[in-house]
Amino acid sequence: MSGSPNNLGAFRIKGAGRLTPARTARFTFDGKSYTAMEGDTVASALLAHGVHLVGRSFKYHRPRGILSAGPEEPNALLDVARDSARRQPNVRATVQEVFDGAKIASQNRWPSLAFDVGAVNNLLSPFFAAGFYYKTFMWPREAWSKLYEPIIRRAAGLGVAPKEEDPDHYANRFAHCDVLIAGAGVAGLTAALSAAATGAQVILVDEQPEVGGALHFDASTSIDGQNGYDWAQATAAKLAAMPNVRILTRTTVFGYYNHGFLGLAERVTDHLARPGRDLPRERLWQVRAKRVILATGAIERHMVFANNDRPGIMLASAARTFLNHHGVTVGRKVGVYTAHDSAYEAAFDLKRAGVTIAAIVDSRAKPGEAVAAEAKRLGIEVLTGHAVLDTSGRLRISSMKVARIGSTDSRKIAVDALIVSAGWTPSVHLFSQSRGKLRYDEANQRFLPDIYAQDCVSVGACNGTDEIAALIDEAAAAGGGTVAMGGESKFAWTGGMIGAAEGAGADTTVKAFVDFQHDVTAKDIRLAVREGMHSIEHIKRFTTNGMASDQGKLSNMHGLAIAAEMLDRPLPTVGLTTFRAPYTPVTYGTLVSHSRGDLFDPARQTPMHALQAAAGAAFEDVGNWKRAWYFPRRGEDMAAAVNRECRTVREVAGVFDASTLGKIEVVGPDAAKFLNLLYTNAWDTLKPGKSRYGIMTREDGFVYDDGVVGQLAEDRFHVTTTTGGAPRVLHHMEDYLQTEFPDLKVWLTSTTEQWAVIAVQGPKAREIIAPLVEGLDLSNEAFPHMSVAECSVMGVPARLFRMSFTGELGFEVNVPADYGAAVWTAIRERTEALGGCLYGTEAMHVLRAEKGYIIVGQDTDGTVTPDDAGLGWAVSKKKTDFVGIRGLKRPDLMRDGRKQLVGLLTNRPSDVLEEGAQIVADPNQPKPMTMLGHVTSAYWSENCGRSIAMALVAGGRARIGQTLYVPMQDRTIAVEVTDTVFFDKEGGRIHG
Structure with missing residues (x-):
């Protein structure tokens, strides 16, 4: 050497x-x-x-x-x-x-x-x-949090997470293609050539820095008359020159999801000493492919024997890679332990490079004739029918103990490295992620793709195709074109063994590792079976086999085989663990991409945000929106400001920014029919120029969202939703339109950002906006409550709603967002000139609670029906179908005693309840108390001169007039159950 x-x-x-x-x-x-x-x-x-x-x-x-x-x-x-x-x-x-x-x-x-x-x-x-x-930490019970948990938390984890902020940046790309090929070995490159020849848009992905796959270690393959690795690089250059092909190296396809959607992680600069500031560290690719070709190859299996984890023991293919690609030998005197011919090729390569091969230990009775002959020619000792029983060495292997299988006589062979191979496992992870079903190849002890769930095809070693000529033909056919070339290779993937191979006479008390990262041994797998674990999924969780960051790529098949042996059952009947994304670990930075810092959860601002900030508004976060919470004046705290705003709205008028409400345009000849199916109440009786409050339920009958819907024309509706509900309601509508009602001619458009909405509420609301509105009679007779019209405001095209969330005379002015600030300024000036004010979300909450108006998500909790919320009147008795109608007819949703929304008045008017507080009938009952419900909304009402609250209470409406109790940490508060309307019970103010 x-x-x-x-x-x-x-x-x-x-x-x-x-x-x-x-x-x-x-x-x-x-x-x-x-x-x-x-x-x-x-x-x-x-x-x-x-x-x-x-x-x-x-x-x-x-x-x-x-x-x-x-x-x-x-x-x-x-x-x-x-x-x-x-x-x-x-x-x-x-x-x-x-x-x-x-x-x-x-x-x-x-x-x-x-x-x-x-x-x-x-x-x-x-x-x-x-x-x-599962057994050790159960006793004593009180020791878990004080003793066990702190120790376990300190011991858990691999590595130490950085505490410093990540200085790098990450990128994200979306792409579409006709064909995505995962793996750029012989099969992947051949498929890419074939697909590219048809004119298809092709993306070829490989996780290594260069294409070639197994050609990195296999020096025996030749294709089209040239060395396989050289052919791969030339082919990659040819593909890169094609305008319809994109090659991504250092990129891993880590996830295969529904409808041809794949996640790719590209390592852009991790290999560079001084990456440019403009380059991201890693890039996430989100690709939608018409067809996927999986050419992911196979993973070599290790051998399971005592002390098989010592440094210096490695896979035979790894030793070949380090030698043939990197020019590095793994040792000077190397032993080989195998159950497959491919390890012989590694021994031959090392031998020809001048490395001493101590012996090839083959657990099989007879290796392939060709490799046996070559071993003899090179003078390598081959011990067939033998096993490695154990190894020696403290920080690195120094010898292996070898014996004939079935014999008690052993010999010790000195080595400084040991390479192993138990055959090859097709890499079916992405196929499994695509929801494809596998079949077991008994002859070669491997799982192969069988039933496809998506438009994809597996080629090459991951499909069990072993011969190079057959592999090329298969990959070319998958690409859809033609490729004229041939190949020769001595390398064979077929065969091998799985399971434990400790060998006769092996000391089973010594550790034979199956899962290296989690220290799972063959003994652990057997123990799990003896403990009653008969499903591979249970065995996996009991032992943690295959649950490390390598996702069981080396350990799953061995664990499965050992379990099958213990259960005395055919291996496929034991089951196969589910391969989940990601295929290999993906950094948080790649997944998060730009969504960090200020962009992690981007704040959304209305067109009037700057004007409200200048007016001294304190803001609160509502979803992603920054909303004006209240407008304190000099010397006012929050309570004083909110009280003033509530009083002013009732006495004069107030201006409120309602731009954050979700807005969806529903258009088409079947728009009314569509809304009839999505909402509980009827829409075919609504006429253009009118609005209606609507309740939307899920299929289970529980309230999902609410809002006012205005009809602008026979085929056009302006739908409003809650601020937080806008995206999910649009998704809900699109889901049903595309899957349940595809025959309806309806188009949905989100217009939340298109319209700035200025709500003017109070006795003088009409007087404030009348001079600014052009071409519309705002009298009660011409424009009554729940009317809507398209008009002009200050010369700007507008949609004007006569509606109220305060119980006062109210209008909502919708103008294009670009004009929101100007119109807001004009309305504010007129309002303040008449003695009115700006008001924020806190005052809005108090004002609506005074009238008993609900907020979905606050006064509902996902288990509330329209009737529970006191909105049974909004459920049509004549409609035969809408989303949720069957759910509402379930006996449990119609029974007496359900939690219903009611009002609460504390015995002491100054007591303000806590939202979320529990309610009981008897404060002296023994613990655990029987809870009747909880407080959903609670405020001090300046207009009522006392506290008010709403609550969900079991059999609530039947309890009106009763006294219930709200236990608090320091005292118990008595409350009277009332209806939900606390102010203007007759409702006359809303009509002006």
Whole structure:
């Protein structure tokens, strides 16, 4: 073996790999400085310097090394930093590319990686068997919060989350394509060539820095007469030159959702030493594809045997990747333990590079003839029908204990690395996420795609297609075009074994790991079955097998096989755990993208916001909106300001910004019919120029939203919703229009932001707006309560509603948002000249409560019917159908004793109840008390000269006149049950 200069690592093989020695990068690992080649991953760079120990396991703190060379890595999770502010924990060393100046640290150890105090857990492991937490922390009961929980919380987690604010920025892109191809190996590239030839818009995605897939490690494949890897790079260049193809490398398809929607995470600058300020760190792609081609390949399985987790033990494909792509050998004397021919190819590559192969231990009785012959030719000892019983070594493997299966005689073979392979598991994760159904291939012990739920197709190794020629034909057909090329490969995916292979005579008290990250052993799986877990989903949760950040890519199949063996049942009948998104971990930054800081929950402001701020308004958050809460004058606190505003509205008039109300334009010849189906009351009897209050229920019959609907023409309605309900009501309407009533000719348009709405309420409201309104008679006779008309206000096109949420004479002026400030200013000047004022949401709440008007979401709680809210009159008795009609007819929703909305008056007028307070019939009853309901709204009413409240009370209307009680922390308040109207019970003021 010919080594490279020491500064690049003693295990770097001169002339091997595809990296350029002249292009280097410096980095540190746990404070020690190393040199890497540009293109190295952290894993390959550390291995080049002989560093195998990179971390400690989660539960037992056992020494752990690099196991794989790809995204399935469970062990080598590191902390990667650029500077003090740019640090990310739990980065997979096998994925992270080295960049100059990288500061890399191991995790889950103290005080150092080589000497970790937490390793005492390994000695105590008999007490930490699977499911121990379900049993250990149950006694004594009172010790949970004081003793167990603080300890568990301190011990939980991998890595340390940064405390500093993330200085990087992230991006988001939306894209549409005809074909999205996940995976750019031979199958993916072939499918892309085929699809691109048809003129389709193609997006080709691969998580590695370069295309090629398995060609990174497989040097035996040739395509179209050239080396497979070289063919892949040339093909990528050809595709990149096509205007209808987009290639995204360093990008992972992490989620496959309904209707061809996929989530992609692109690592844009994580590999750069000095990324430009204008570049995002990562980019989220949200792609809608007509068709998806899955070419995601296969994941190599490890072997399960005693102490199979020592540093220096890794997958055979990983050893080939590090050698053939990075030019790094994993050791000088390497052992091989396998149940599949592919590990032989790794041994051959290492042998030809000058590495000593101590022995190939094959659990099968007979390997493939070709590999057996080549092993003999190269002088490699092959032990068929043998098993590795155990390994030795403290911080790195130093030997393996080998015996013939069924024999008690063993031998010890010295090694400094051990590569393993139990065959290959097709990567069906995305297929499973798409809701496709799998079938079990008994001959090769693997699950393969079977029944598709979406327009997608699996090709290549992920579909169980093993031969290169068949793979090319299959991928070309999936692309829809034609590709004329051939290929040859010695590599075979078929076969292998799953389950435990401890071997005869193995000490089963020693740990044989199935899930490396969560320290789940074969013994744990067997214990779970003995404890009564017969479903793989139960076994998964009892043991946590497959629940780590690697999502069981290596462990799921082994766990399933061991469980099936214990249950003595065919493997498919035990079940298969569900593969969920994300395929690999995705950072919060990628998902959040621009939605951080001020953009995390963007504040929405009405067109009159600045004018209200200048008027001294205090604002409150209502959903995303900033709404004027109250307008304090000098010397006034909130209570004094609200009392003045309420009194002024009743005596003179007030101006209120109602722009935040949801507004939806419902247009079309079937608009009235559509509203009839969505609301409880009738709309076909409404006439243009009139409005009506409407209640919307869900299918279960409970109140969903309310608002006033104005009819502007036979085929046009202006629908208002609650401020917080606007988006969900529009979604609700669109959902039913598209799925239940697609035959109706109706169009829905959100117009919330189009109209600025100025509510003028009070006895002098008509006098205030009359001079500003053009072309409309505002008299009671010509424009009565609940009228609507299109007109002009100050020369601006407007929609004027005669309506009220205060019980006073009221108008709502709707003008285009751009003119809102000007019209507001004019109305405010006239109002204040007549002695009126501006008022905010708090006064609005008090005024509406005085009249018993409800607010959906405050006086309702998702279990309230229209009748419960005192709005039974708004449910049509003549309609045969509307959303919620069947729910309202359920016996439980019609029974006596349901909670109903009533009013409450405290015995002491000055007592203001707390909203949410519980109500009881007898304050002296023993605990737990029987609660009759709760207070929904409670205020001091200046106009009533006392406190008022509304509440949902069991059998509420039948209790009117009774005395109930509201227990508070320091006292109990007696209340009288009343109706919900506290002011102007006759309702004459609303008609002016």
